[in-house]
Amino acid sequence: MAILTSKQVTKNFGGLTAVNSFDFDVPEGSIVSLIGPNGAGKTTFFNCITGFYGFDEGQIFFNNHLLNGRSPDRVARLGITRTYQNIRLFTNMSAIENILVGMEPQLKRGWIGAIIGSKAMREEEAHAVEEANRLLRFVGLAGQGDLLAKNLPYGDQRRLEIARALAGKPSLLLLDEPTAGMNPREAVEMVKFIRNLRDELEITILLIEHNMRVAMSISERLTVIDFGSKIAEGTPEEIQRNPRVIEAYLGRGAATGLATNDSDPKGL
Amino acid sequence: MTMETETRFNWGEIVRLGLLAAVIALSLNLIGLVGTFAGRDIIGGMVSVGHVFLFGAALGCGYIAAQRFSGGGAGNTLLGGLVIGLLSSLPLVVLVLIAEPLNLRQFMPYVSPALLEMLTFGQGQALGSLILIVVASVLGLIGAGIPLLPSRVRQPLIWGLAAVFLIGLLAEVIILAWGNQGLGLAIRRFVFAARGLSILGASLVFLIVVGLSAWWNSRGEGIKARVNALPPERQRNLRWGGIGLGILLLLFLPMFLRTYLTEVIDNVGLFILMGLGLNIVVGFAGMLNLGYVAFFAIGAYTMALLTPSEYGVAGLSFWTALPFSVLAAVLMGLILVIPVLKMRGDYLAIVTLGFGEIIRILVLSDFLAPWIGGAQGILKIPNVSVAGMELVKPEHLYYVILAGCLLALFVSWRLRDARLGRQWRALREDEDVAEAMGINLVKTKLLAFAIGAAFAGMSGAIFASKLGSIFPHSFNLMVSINVLCLIIVGGIGSLPGVVVGALFLVGLPELLREFAEYRMLMYGALLIVMMVARPEGLWPSEVMKRELRAGSEEPLPAGFVVSSAER
Numbered sequence: 005m006a007i008l009t010s011k012q013v014t015k016n017f018g019g020l021t022a023v024n025s026f027d028f029d030v031p032e033g034s035i036v037s038l039i040g041p042n043g044a045g046k047t048t049f050f051n052c053i054t055g056f057y058g059f060d061e062g063q064i065f066f067n068n069h070l071l072n073g074r075s076p077d078r079v080a081r082l083g084i085t086r087t088y089q090n091i092r093l094f095t096n097m098s099a100i101e102n103i104l105v106g107m108e109p110q111l112k113r114g115w116i117g118a119i120i121g122s123k124a125m126r127e128e129e130a131h132a133v134e135e136a137n138r139l140l141r142f143v144g145l146a147g148q149g150d151l152l153a154k155n156l157p158y159g160d161q162r163r164l165e166i167a168r169a170l171a172g173k174p175s176l177l178l179l180d181e182p183t184a185g186m187n188p189r190e191a192v193e194m195v196k197f198i199r200n201l202r203d204e205l206e207i208t209i210l211l212i213e214h215n216m217r218v219a220m221s222i223s224e225r226l227t228v229i230d231f232g233s234k235i236a237e238g239t240p241e242e243i244q245r246n247p248r249v250i251e252a253y254l255g256r257g258a259a260t261g262l263a264t265n266d267s268d269p270k271g272l
Numbered sequence: 273m274t275m276e277t278e279t280r281f282n283w284g285e286i287v288r289l290g291l292l293a294a295v296i297a298l299s300l301n302l303i304g305l306v307g308t309f310a311g312r313d314i315i316g317g318m319v320s321v322g323h324v325f326l327f328g329a330a331l332g333c334g335y336i337a338a339q340r341f342s343g344g345g346a347g348n349t350l351l352g353g354l355v356i357g358l359l360s361s362l363p364l365v366v367l368v369l370i371a372e373p374l375n376l377r378q379f380m381p382y383v384s385p386a387l388l389e390m391l392t393f394g395q396g397q398a399l400g401s402l403i404l405i406v407v408a409s410v411l412g413l414i415g416a417g418i419p420l421l422p423s424r425v426r427q428p429l430i431w432g433l434a435a436v437f438l439i440g441l442l443a444e445v446i447i448l449a450w451g452n453q454g455l456g457l458a459i460r461r462f463v464f465a466a467r468g469l470s471i472l473g474a475s476l477v478f479l480i481v482v483g484l485s486a487w488w489n490s491r492g493e494g495i496k497a498r499v500n501a502l503p504p505e506r507q508r509n510l511r512w513g514g515i516g517l518g519i520l521l522l523l524f525l526p527m528f529l530r531t532y533l534t535e536v537i538d539n540v541g542l543f544i545l546m547g548l549g550l551n552i553v554v555g556f557a558g559m560l561n562l563g564y565v566a567f568f569a570i571g572a573y574t575m576a577l578l579t580p581s582e583y584g585v586a587g588l589s590f591w592t593a594l595p596f597s598v599l600a601a602v603l604m605g606l607i608l609v610i611p612v613l614k615m616r617g618d619y620l621a622i623v624t625l626g627f628g629e630i631i632r633i634l635v636l637s638d639f640l641a642p643w644i645g646g647a648q649g650i651l652k653i654p655n656v657s658v659a660g661m662e663l664v665k666p667e668h669l670y671y672v673i674l675a676g677c678l679l680a681l682f683v684s685w686r687l688r689d690a691r692l693g694r695q696w697r698a699l700r701e702d703e704d705v706a707e708a709m710g711i712n713l714v715k716t717k718l719l720a721f722a723i724g725a726a727f728a729g730m731s732g733a734i735f736a737s738k739l740g741s742i743f744p745h746s747f748n749l750m751v752s753i754n755v756l757c758l759i760i761v762g763g764i765g766s767l768p769g770v771v772v773g774a775l776f777l778v779g780l781p782e783l784l785r786e787f788a789e790y791r792m793l794m795y796g797a798l799l800i801v802m803m804v805a806r807p808e809g810l811w812p813s814e815v816m817k818r819e820l821r822a823g824s825e826e827p828l829p830a831g832f833v834v835s836s837a838e839r
Contacts, residue, residue, distance in 0.1 A: 054708055080710035094701040096819045097694075105698045108710035111691055115719060118690030119683055129691070152818055172710055 007032040007176055007208050008053070008084075013062035015045075015052055015232075022048040023059065024232035030176070035202055035209045037223035039216075039243075041253060045232040046212045047089060050178055054086055055079040066176065081109045085169040086178035089212070091161050093153040099164050100149035103136040106171030136171065143167040143197075159190055163197070170205070177201070179211040183218050191215060195222045220244065228252065281341045286352040289333045290359030293412070296329035298363040301391075303793075304382035308786045310390050314440030315474045316465025321441060321786075322390060326364075327411045330357040334415025342419065349416050357412020358405060364391055365401045428485035435481040440469045445783050449529050522674055526667040535666040538738065540779045541673035542731045546755045547762070547770040548680040549727030554756065555765035555813070556684075556693060557720035558700025560621040562752055563608075563628025567601040567725040569747035571732025573635060573644060574600040576742055581653040583645055590656045590737050594730070601729025604631075605721040613714060616703065628752055636744040649743035656737045669738055676734060680727045684767055687723070696720060697815065754778070757795060761802055763809025765816055772811045 010028040014021065023045045030036050038046050051057040053064055055076040064071040069082055085106070094102050111132060117125035140149050143163040148156065156164060162182060169177055182198065183191040195218055202209050213219035219226060220240040228236040228243060230252040236243055243249055300306050310322030334353035341349055367383065368391050370376065376383045392400020418426060439446065443464055450460045463473030499507065526534045546568060553561045578586045578593035586593070612623050638646055645651075656663045656672055663669050687693050695716045698706040707713050736742050754777065762773025777795070781787040787794060802809070808816045 056704065056708065075713075076704075076707040077710045077712050080708060085710075086708060088705070092702055092705045094698050094705070096701060096815065097697060101694060101697070104694055105706065105711070106709050108695070113691065115687060115690065115692040118692060119686045121686065125690070168709065 005032050006030060007067060008210065009065040010049075010053075011063045011065070013049070013052060013059050013064060015048055015057060015059040021232050023052065025062070026229070026232070026234060028227060028234065030208060030210050031225070032208055033202070033206065034224045035198070035211070035222055037219045037226045038210065038212050038229060039214075039219050039226055040229040044229045046229055047180060048232075049229070050086060050180055050212065053079070053178065054084060077108075080172055080174075083109075083173070083175040084178065085172040085174040087162075087165045087169050087180055087182065089180040089184060091158075091165050093161055093165055093168070095154035096152060098150050098152055099140065099145060099156065100133070100136050102153050102164060102168050103139050103171045104132055106168035107132050107136065109172040139167045139171055142170075158185060162186075162194070166197075166201075170201070170207075174207060176208045176210065179209060181212050181214055183213065183215050188217075191218050194218075198222060281345070281348045281352070283352075285340070286337060286355055287359065289337050290356040293329040293333035293356055293360035294363045296333075297326060297360050297408075298367065300325045300329070301364065301367065301387065302380055302382060303790075305790060305793075306390070307382050307384060307387040308789070310386065311467075312441070312784070312786060313443075313465070313468030314437060316468040316470055318471065319440075320468070324437070326391075327360075327408060330360040330408045330412040331415035333360065334412040335418055338416040338419040346420055349420065350413055353412045353414070353416020354409050355412070356416070357409040360412065361405045361408035364404060364408075368392055368397060368401055368404070424486070424489055427489060428482040431485040432478040432482040436469065436474050436478050439477055440474065442783060443468045445533060449533055519678070523671075526670045531666055534670050536779055536782045538666050538670055538673055539782065540774050541670070541677050542735055542738075543755065543758060543774045543778045544677050544771055545673070545680055545731035545734075546728050546751075547758050547774055548677070548684050548767070549724040549731070550755050551724075551759050551765065551767070551770050552684060552687070552696075552727075553720050553724040555759060556688060556700070557696040557717065559612075559717065559720065560617065561624040561721075561724070562621050562749075562756070563624035563626065563631070564724070564728060564755055565747050565749065565751040566608075566628045566631035567604060567728035568732040568735070568751060569631050569635060570604050571597045571601045571729030572736040572742050572747070573650070573732075574729070575733040575736040576650040576653050577644065579654050579737070582651045583643060590654070590733075594733050597733035598726050598729045601725040601732070602722045605725030606718060609718050609721045613717060625749075625752075628749060632744060632747050632749075635747065647744060649741055650736075651741040653736050653740050653742070655740065656734075669734075673734060676730050680730075681767060683723070688767070692716070692719060757799060761798065761810060763812040763816060766809060766811050766813035769809050769811040769813065773809070776810065 006029040008028075008030040010026055013023055013026045013028075015023040026045075026049060028049075038049065040046055048057065052059045053066075053071065055071065055074045055078065058073065066079075066082060066084060071079060071082075074082070094105060097105070111128060113122070113125040113128045137146075137149060140146055143166060145156075145160055145164060145167070148160070153161065153164060166177075166179070166182070169179075179198070183194050186194060198209060198211070199222065201207065211219075211222075213222075220243075223240060225238065226236075226240060226243045227234055228246070228249050235252055236246045236249050238246070306322045306325045308322070309325060310320050312321045314320060314324070333356050337352050337356055338349045341352065367376075368388055371383050371388055391404055393403050394400070395403060418429070421429070444467070447460060447464055450456055462470070463476065464470060465473070469477065499510065502510070525537070529537060546564070549567070550561065550564050553559050553564075574597040575590070575593050577584060578588045578596055579590065580587040588596075608624065608627050612620050615623060634640060635644055636647055640646065641648075656669060663672065695706070695711050698709070698711060699713070699716055703713065706716075735746075758773035758777045759770055760773070761777055762771070763769030777798075781791050781794070808820045812820075
């Protein structure tokens with residue numbers, strides 16, 4: 005069953021159609037990749053799902069909830085959280101504070117309780133800190149909770165961002181280029197990590213990926229988008245053989261060359 | 273200029289700093305700062321604040337030079353400081369020589385005989401000029417020498433000098449508050465001269481502070497470590513004990529301070545209350561609000577209208593009207609938030625600026641004059657009264673203001689360490705991401721504005737009752753700017769910083785009559801110096817310290833977050 009369904013979604017920026025009548029399904033429990041050349045509309049589509057952009061036409065359903073017109077915080081509370089292509093942590097907050105902010109959809113106690121120091125509030129905070137520490141350990145950052153996010157190494161920042169997204173207990177996790185800026189060894193680790201996420205936490209993962217090797221190895225299904233429109237959909241094998249995909253990436257005439265050479269199309 | 277030329281010793285740079293010092297010293301003379309403050313002695317009959325302005329540039333530029341050329345060798349550095357001091361005195365010598373022949377006083381009113389007398393140390397033109405040159409040169413040399421000292425010597429020295437300066441500056445005020453009988457009088461006669469500290473008193477203060485500072489330097493870390501090693505239960509007791517002691521001290525403060533000083537503290541308190549409110553909006557949530565005075569005005573006018581004043585409509589008592597004043601300010605805060613929800617940074621600042629002006633012009637307008645008095649203001653606002661007793665004296669009102677400040681401090685402190693404070697910090701860092709993480713922006717911003725407005729409304733209400741009359745011109749833009757300045761100088765987002773900033777920017781100018789004329793100049797200069805030398809503020813918050821200590825790999829104090837959750 006599809007956890008996320010997009011029906012004929014269109015997003016225009018002035019005269020430019022960034023996403024064009026986009027139909028798309030994400031089956032529950034799967035890892036799905038959205039790939040496409042630069043400027044194809046992948047991140048715009050993410051922004052439409054998370055409510056950052058309102059879109060002009062179509063509908064997006066998540067677990068039978070219509071997402072149209074919902075603000076980002078309400079989308080997060082429904083169970084969709086995300087990471088960003090260029091890491092966007094709260095750089096001057098500590099690692100654990102970042103995760104605590106990510107936990108917002110779980111937290112209920114208001115500000116009056118905080119002023120009078122109610123027991124319920126203190127218990128909730130203590131529980132949240134405990135949970136945040138558990139998440140830190142889960143992403144391999146045990147003991148780094150008090151470091152400022154900006155002082156963490158790059159790879160750790162990526163993992164912290166994922167931990168922050170997980171803190172909201174999402175049922176759908178959107179990862180925008182989780183391996184951007186990583187060397188091949190780190191990328192392989194990240195692939196393992198993402199697969200682990202799905203298997204252990206049983207959440208559905210939708211990711212944007214530029215690194216073809218990563219996208220092919222991690223995804224159960226891929227959707228290729230170009231100029232805002234879907235041009236192909238299928239398993240990694242099907243996508244690799246699809247001439248329209250190769251054309252979109254390398255231009256007309258390159259199709260034959262790439263189809264036989266699947267060794268390292270990294271960086272395409 | 274590259275880093276390399278900065279560290280290498282360079283005579284061109286020395287001359288430039290010398291000329292800079294000369295320009296500063298000369299202009300402080302010509303605008304009258306040196307002359308005006310010549311009467312305020314720090315050490316009676318010897319050193320006045322005027323002298324500090326006169327030679328501060330030489331000292332400061334010498335210090336800067338020595339810091340900049342830290343690799344240049346001690347001999348060169350000291351010589352450089354000497355040259356800077358010498359250069360800084362030259363235009364003053366010229367001033368001394370030409371002032372009378374050219375009758376400069378005609379168009380430079382501050383070049384008075386008294387000033388010339390001060391510049392020449394009362395020794396006549398020739399000898400006096402020589403002394404001036406020598407003193408300036410030596411001070412330049414001393415300024416250059418300070419950074420050369422090892423920090424365990426330098427720090428106590430600077431603290432000692434700062435203490436002498438501050439106590440000398442406030443000598444008049446301290447004498448005013450000092451006991452007048454027996455031992456108190458004897459000590460006072462010993463420590464203070466007719467104006468400023470006595471020489472003995474100054475040496476005593478200097479030695480005590482140097483000693484304390486040196487002792488803290490050698491033992492402070494050990495003591496801190498010992499306190500940190502205590503079980504959390506004991507630590508908490510210690511902290512509460514400290515807070516309790518502080519509050520006890522505050523309760524007895526008016527008895528030491530007497531009426532005049534308590535009046536000053538009352539005014540500081542009203543600004544602390546406003547500062548705490550603006551600190552929530554600007555410091556915690558990162559939204560620049562330049563129209564903050566509007567909430568203060570609404571609090572004041574609501575108080576005036578609800579009590580039996582000239583234009584009063586309800587005839588309530590202060591205590592019944594107070595919640596309504598706060599509520600009115602909060603409502604205004606909520607109304608203001610609606611148009612600015614989508615705005616950030618500069619745009620927000622401009623809109624709030626306009627809002628503040630709208631409120632001021634409204635209360636000033638003829639249109640509303642039949643109800644709120646227009647430019648004539650509202651008179652006959654009744655005093656605060658408790659159990660039938662009217663609180664007229666500043667000593668009594670002090671407790672009302674203190675209660676307000678403590679309440680605001682408590683609320684700010686609790687919220688800062690709670691979920692809402694974290695939401696505000698996230699908002700300040702990255703609004704879009706904060707929203708994507710599930711933070712309701714509307715609610716979070718609304719709360720920041722409402723709580724900030726509530727404190728200002730309370731401050732305004734007390735202000736109206738305290739003065740007994742209010743006028744539109746009390747609510748101009750400068751109040752907003754003052755409050756903003758005091759939280760910046762104190763340290764944005766820092767609660768003790770608000771208190772320190774208010775004491776510094778509101779209390780000090782009230783105590784130093786000479787300031788009145790130069791208040792705005794001092795503000796500007798102080799802000800520039802602060803932003804260059806200590807951008808995190810006098811008493812910075814943990815957050816700002818972390819932010820400005822760029823790239824340091826130091827972890828936070830252990831359990832920074834965990835402990836905040838426990839509290």
